[in-house]
Amino acid sequence: MAGRRLTREQRRAQLLDTALAIVREEGADVLTLARVAEEAGVSKPVAYEHFATRTGLLTALYRRIDQQQTEAATAALDTQAHSLAETARVLTEAYVDCVLHIGKEFGTVTAALSSIAGTESLLREGRERYAELYLRALERFVPLPKGEGMPLMLGVIGATEALAREVIEHRLGRTEAVAVASRIMLGAVTGPEEQGVNTSPLDRSA
The missing domain is CATH 1.10.357.10 (Tetracycline Repressor, domain 2)
Structure with a gap:
């Protein structure tokens, strides 16, 4: 997906895929919006725009x-x-x-x-x-x-x-x-x- 701008739906799917990968590897305790944004290569405001809170992400x-x-x-x-x-x-x-x-x-x-x-x-x-x-x-x-x-x-x-x-x-x-x-x-x-x-x-x- 690198090199092109994602649609809102594609970005949301990417963030969810990233979050699921974190949960799979390290569990839910380490799951935060900041961590998801970092792993997905986007700014924290992007993750917060999609899910608002950790509860929203879960x-x-x-x-x-x-x-x-x-x-x-x-x-x-x-x-x-x-x-x-x-x-x-x-x-x-x-x-x-x-x-x-x-x-x-x-x-x-x-x-x-x-x-x-x-x-x-x-x-x-x-x-x-x-x-x-x-x-x-x-x-x-x-x-x-x-x-x-x-x-x-x-x-x-x-x-x-x-x-x-x-x-x-x-x-x-x-x-x-x-x-x-x-x-x-x-x-x-x-x-x-x-x-x-x-x-x-x-x-x-x-």
């Missing part, structure tokens, strides 16, 4: 990760999810792969935000947004009791993230993590005797 990083997870899951659902079992596999695969792609910095950014007062709603909204995506995808194939869907999906997401962390720490293989997370999801939305049976969209005309 928030932008979190939202980027959240968007990547949502886009990956949506794209896979559109092309691969034609049954309940496939939907469970696609959703868990997309989540695990996104966490693996981002690596430990996802947890680092989340932990850093968790320690800042006033960010609880941001983290909750991110989890609930992804849970809503799960609900919309799964309810094409199986009805969920009113009021239970969101708690179920939040639990599934928590379990899937924990399994992805095990893969990052080399205590579990990716394929095994996806398989276990898929089983957890199927178990959450169907009875044991129903798993693998209701694998096509619901036909209410029968």
